Amino acid sequence: MEKPFAITLNPGSSLANHTGSWRTVRPEYVSRLPPCNAACPAGENIQGWLFHAESGDYEQAWRALTENNPLPAIMGRVCYHPCENGCNRQYVDASVGINSVERFLGDEAIKRGWKFATQAPISGKRVLVVGSGPAGLSAAYHLTRLGHQAVIYEAAELAGGMMRFGIPKYRLPREVLDAEIQRLVDFGVELHLQTKVTNILDTLKKGFDAVFLGVGAHIAKRAYIPAGDANKVLDAVSVLHNMEDASAPMLGRKVVVYGGGNTAIDVARTAKRLGAEEAIIVYRRTRDKMPAHDFEVEEALQEGISIKWLSTIKEAGESDIMIEKMALDENGFPQPTGEFERIEADSVVLALGQDTDLSLLDNVPGLIVDKGLIQVDKGMMTGHPGVFAGGDMANNERTVTVAVGHGKKAARAIDAWLRGETYAPPPKHEIATFERMNPWYYSDAPKTMRPVLDIIRRQSTFDEVLGGLDESNAQFEARRCMSCGNCFECDNCYGVCPDNAVIKLGPGKGFKFNYDYCKGCGMCVAECPCGAIRTVPEEN
Amino acid sequence: MSFQPVKFYQTGTFTVGNRLLPPEERSVQASGKRFNSINSGHRACQGCGEALGARYAIDAAMEATDSQLIAANATGCLEVFSTPYPETSWQIPWIHSLFGNAAAVATGIAAAMKVKRAKGKVGDVRVVAQGGDGGTTDIGFGCLSGMFERNDDVLYICYDNGGYMNTGVQRSSATPAAARTATTPAVGHDPGNVFGQGKFLPAIAMAHDIPYVATATVADLRDLEAKVRRAMEFRGARYIHILVPCPLGWGTPSHDTIKMARLAKETGIFPVFEAEHGEVKSVLAIRRPLPVEEYLRPQKRFAHLFGKSPAVATIARIQALADKNIRKYRLQARQESH
Numbered sequence: 001m002e003k004p005f006a007i008t009l010n011p012g013s014s015l016a017n018h019t020g021s022w023r024t025v026r027p028e029y030v031s032r033l034p035p036c037n038a039a040c041p042a043g044e045n046i047q048g049w050l051f052h053a054e055s056g057d058y059e060q061a062w063r064a065l066t067e068n069n070p071l072p073a074i075m076g077r078v079c080y081h082p083c084e085n086g087c088n089r090q091y092v093d094a095s096v097g098i099n100s101v102e103r104f105l106g107d108e109a110i111k112r113g114w115k116f117a118t119q120a121p122i123s124g125k126r127v128l129v130v131g132s133g134p135a136g137l138s139a140a141y142h143l144t145r146l147g148h149q150a151v152i153y154e155a156a157e158l159a160g161g162m163m164r165f166g167i168p169k170y171r172l173p174r175e176v177l178d179a180e181i182q183r184l185v186d187f188g189v190e191l192h193l194q195t196k197v198t199n200i201l202d203t204l205k206k207g208f209d210a211v212f213l214g215v216g217a218h219i220a221k222r223a224y225i226p227a228g229d230a231n232k233v234l235d236a237v238s239v240l241h242n243m244e245d246a247s248a249p250m251l252g253r254k255v256v257v258y259g260g261g262n263t264a265i266d267v268a269r270t271a272k273r274l275g276a277e278e279a280i281i282v283y284r285r286t287r288d289k290m291p292a293h294d295f296e297v298e299e300a301l302q303e304g305i306s307i308k309w310l311s312t313i314k315e316a317g318e319s320d321i322m323i324e325k326m327a328l329d330e331n332g333f334p335q336p337t338g339e340f341e342r343i344e345a346d347s348v349v350l351a352l353g354q355d356t357d358l359s360l361l362d363n364v365p366g367l368i369v370d371k372g373l374i375q376v377d378k379g380m381m382t383g384h385p386g387v388f389a390g391g392d393m394a395n396n397e398r399t400v401t402v403a404v405g406h407g408k409k410a411a412r413a414i415d416a417w418l419r420g421e422t423y424a425p426p427p428k429h430e431i432a433t434f435e436r437m438n439p440w441y442y443s444d445a446p447k448t449m450r451p452v453l454d455i456i457r458r459q460s461t462f463d464e465v466l467g468g469l470d471e472s473n474a475q476f477e478a479r480r481c482m483s484c485g486n487c488f489e490c491d492n493c494y495g496v497c498p499d500n501a502v503i504k505l506g507p508g509k510g511f512k513f514n515y516d517y518c519k520g521c522g523m524c525v526a527e528c529p530c531g532a533i534r535t536v537p538e539e540n
Numbered sequence: 541m542s543f544q545p546v547k548f549y550q551t552g553t554f555t556v557g558n559r560l561l562p563p564e565e566r567s568v569q570a571s572g573k574r575f576n577s578i579n580s581g582h583r584a585c586q587g588c589g590e591a592l593g594a595r596y597a598i599d600a601a602m603e604a605t606d607s608q609l610i611a612a613n614a615t616g617c618l619e620v621f622s623t624p625y626p627e628t629s630w631q632i633p634w635i636h637s638l639f640g641n642a643a644a645v646a647t648g649i650a651a652a653m654k655v656k657r658a659k660g661k662v663g664d665v666r667v668v669a670q671g672g673d674g675g676t677t678d679i680g681f682g683c684l685s686g687m688f689e690r691n692d693d694v695l696y697i698c699y700d701n702g703g704y705m706n707t708g709v710q711r712s713s714a715t716p717a718a719a720r721t722a723t724t725p726a727v728g729h730d731p732g733n734v735f736g737q738g739k740f741l742p743a744i745a746m747a748h749d750i751p752y753v754a755t756a757t758v759a760d761l762r763d764l765e766a767k768v769r770r771a772m773e774f775r776g777a778r779y780i781h782i783l784v785p786c787p788l789g790w791g792t793p794s795h796d797t798i799k800m801a802r803l804a805k806e807t808g809i810f811p812v813f814e815a816e817h818g819e820v821k822s823v824l825a826i827r828r829p830l831p832v833e834e835y836l837r838p839q840k841r842f843a844h845l846f847g848k849s850p851a852v853a854t855i856a857r858i859q860a861l862a863d864k865n866i867r868k869y870r871l872q873a874r875q876e877s878h
Contacts, residue, residue, distance in 0.1 A: 009625070009626035010626060011626050011627070011628065012626055012627040012628075013579065013581070013627065013628065013629075014579055014580070014581030014582050014583075014622070014627055014628060014629035015579060015580060015581045016581065016627065017581035017582075017583065017627070018581070019580070019581055019582075019583070022586065054550065054560060055559070055560055440554065440802065440828075441554040441555050442550065442554075443550070443553070443554065479550045479560070480550075481550070482550075483550075488550070488558075488559065489557075489558070489559035490550075490555035490556065490557060490558050490559075491555065491556040491557030491558065491566070491567075491569070491570040492555050492556050492557075494556065494557075494569070494570070495555075495556030495557070495567065495569040495570060495761060496556065496592065496798055497592075498584060498587065498588050498589075498591040498592040498595070498797075499580050499582070499584075499591070500576050500579065500580045500595070501580060504572045506572065507559060508559075514580070516580075517580035517581060519586040519587075520586060521586035521587035521588075521787075521794035521795055521797075522587070522793070522794060522795030523587055523592075523794070523795050523797055523798060525795060526795040526796060526798070526799060527798050527799075529555060
């Protein structure tokens with residue numbers, strides 16, 4: 001080539017200079033476990049379904065959600081959302097309203113008539129599911145997804161278990177419950193109502209390959225209270241159960257509820273709605289010791305329910321009760337003080353917890369029962385091979401969400417067991433902690449509050465107390481998700497690299513590093529908002 | 541604000557892009573087809589703020605001028621690490637002459653392009669001159685001031701890293717007070733660079749009443765791109781001063797380059813604003829106010845302020861300078877809009 005005066009070399013590109021050789025550490029894309037997912041008892045991939053809701057693809061979001069939990073409309077109402085307690089956004093402003101988005105998706109699915117789609121080939125196996133509460137429904141759903149025929153035997157005249165006979169309507173409207181159960185029946189779950197199983201081994205012989213027990217805990221615990229004849233002492237389970245029958249329970253003008261759990265709150269709020277002038281909760285400890293969830297206590301107080309802390313009921317008279325004041329000792333346990341007080345009461349409702357009716361398991365060899373709970377292994381199998389159990393009968397943390405999680409876990413274990421294998425869950429990613437993120441990049445965005453029913457209507461009707469979000473609110477709320485530990489294609493790594501060593505692969509495909517030129521400065525790691533890149537030392 | 545903030549999309553305006561944004565609302569840097577005006581394989585240090593700032597600015601200028609762009613470069617890091625003869629990282633027409641004459645060279649190119657265009661030989665070719673703070677505020681200042689007062693049709697971009705970094709970190713007139721450099725060692729009664737010396741060139745540029753003056757940092761990409769775009773809407777002399785942290789000279793980890801620029805802006809140490817015809821038109825308000833200590837402490841060039849007995853009085857003097865910036869340019873934090 002003819003070169004100009006004083007030029008001796010052809011021009012070259014710096015691409016010949018592979019600066020990647022300078023590197024001592026290399027960046028790598030990772031997926032970390034978002035704290036919401038880690039906290040979800042039902043094992044939902046929350047960040048995963050919010051990702052689709054963020055772009056407005058609600059059906060895809062619902063499908064991603066229902067891979068783990070078939071009851072989003074129910075869950076969006078009754079779940080105590082431990083996910084939100086784990087949410088990293090709480091360190092920026094307030095947790096993402098995951099529960100309200102879940103409810104939006106669940107309601108949207110009912111409105112639009114979205115159905116589950118089958119995936120696995122039919123196995124020909126039949127699995128009996130005893131009880132149609134959340135554990136049973138979840139197990140049946142996941143068994144169906146895995147190709148097995150799930151057959152539910154339910155003793156009651158209606159399906160839903162404690163979701164119908166324990167949770168009041170103002171928290172869970174029955175149309176929602178019915179719709180989500182019907183969708184499972186449409187999916188292929190066989191549901192037999194008023195079919196009580198009295199001897200599980202006998203029933204199993206009728207062509208079933210395995211059984212999942214989710215019979216719940218329906219027997220109210222009692223406490224001995226000396227009572228006059230005229231005073232009515234009832235239990236919470238039957239009060240709430242009777243609410244579903246034609247005959248609403250007669251509780252009178254002044255109702256005392258004894259206990260400090262969510263059930264006690266539910267009964268007191270129900271009594272108020274039935275016309276009681278006064279509903280008083282008597283609890284032997286203090287508010288911070290109360291097992292009921294804070295927001296439920298708050299809602300109850302708003303509705304005019306009063307709570308007597310540090311009190312026990314000594315006796316129930318004709319139209320009043322005697323309570324004894326308690327004081328906490330140095331270990332935080334309540335001790336009687338000898339101080340008494342009489343309060344007016346037409347009825348006393350005991351909400352002191354529930355036990356499981358285990359009579360159907362008589363004569364089953366190998367079962368271990370401890371403190372009224374049936375003992376299961378990691379795959380929810382009892383001591384008797386092929387008999388699995390979950391939900392309230394297998395644990396003390398008695399929530400719908402835990403039960404749904406048990407049902408899923410059991411279904412996977414049953415599936416493996418039917419093939420003569422043991423289910424091994426995939427290893428979990430490390431948690432995407434807040435320290436691993438760069439919160440600078442998230443816009444300020446306050447939490448969207450759900451509309452709450454007027455107090456006046458909460459005192460006389462069973463209308464749902466907490467409203468839902470509309471579409472724009474739900475999408476806004478979804479977009480508050482910080483996508484902890486999982487790339488959401490913000491282009492930051494691609495943009496901040498001084499060496500153009502990040503390759504953009506296109507929508508949905510993410511990015512990859514060009515290690516020929518990456519000098520390992522770590523800027524992409526530091527500026528990744530969600531902590532989805534890590535550095536690892538170079539080997540040589 | 542120099543640009544319309546993006547409505548809330550998870551990350552809004554702050555990230556480079558976002559899958560939820562329509563392509564036209566993303567930054568130039570988010571595009572898979574961006575120019576990469578300065579290519580891979582350049583010899584800048586790990587985490588170089590100047591290499592990043594130059595790509596941000598020149599890519600935006602290429603976009604704004606439909607790729608009809610010529611750059612003149614002063615001597616300095618940017619020239620040395622990008623173009624060791626005969627190899628170059630630049631993917632645009634680019635020329636280097638001397639340390640101090642980039643503005644004058646650019647003026648000449650602009651004049652030549654004007655003539656060629658009048659003769660119908662070229663289209664509307666725009667000219668950029670660029671250099672570091674040494675080539676701009678010290679050595680090239682005479683040529684630059686001349687370019688300003690003649691109102692030549694050139695955009696001059698200064699990448700300010702606060703010193704002569706590629707020759708071993710010597711003081712420039714843009715080195716901040718108290719900073720340790722090779723020529724202002726951290727010894728004696730008042731260690732580091734002297735208070736009350738140096739200059740803030742954006743204010744001097746504004747004093748020339750040229751059409752457009754702006755400051756920016758590598759931590760605010762949207763703002764930087766909007767300013768380059770705006771600058772290209774004017775004819776005449778324009779000046780953009782970009783703060784580009786230098787891991788080597790500042791003594792910061794290579795991964796903290798953008799963080800340091802962000803801290804400079806958030807503490808008020810470096811005011812981010814734009815001015816037209818000598819008047820401030822908009823400022824980038826502080827989002828999360830921080831004391832200057834947060835900015836100083838991570839930098840080894842200020843390490844002598846934080847020994848066993850911290851130099852409280854010196855830190856207070858630096859804080860006073862930041863407070864003055866906040867007052868003067870009205871940088872107070874305000875409510876973020878979504």
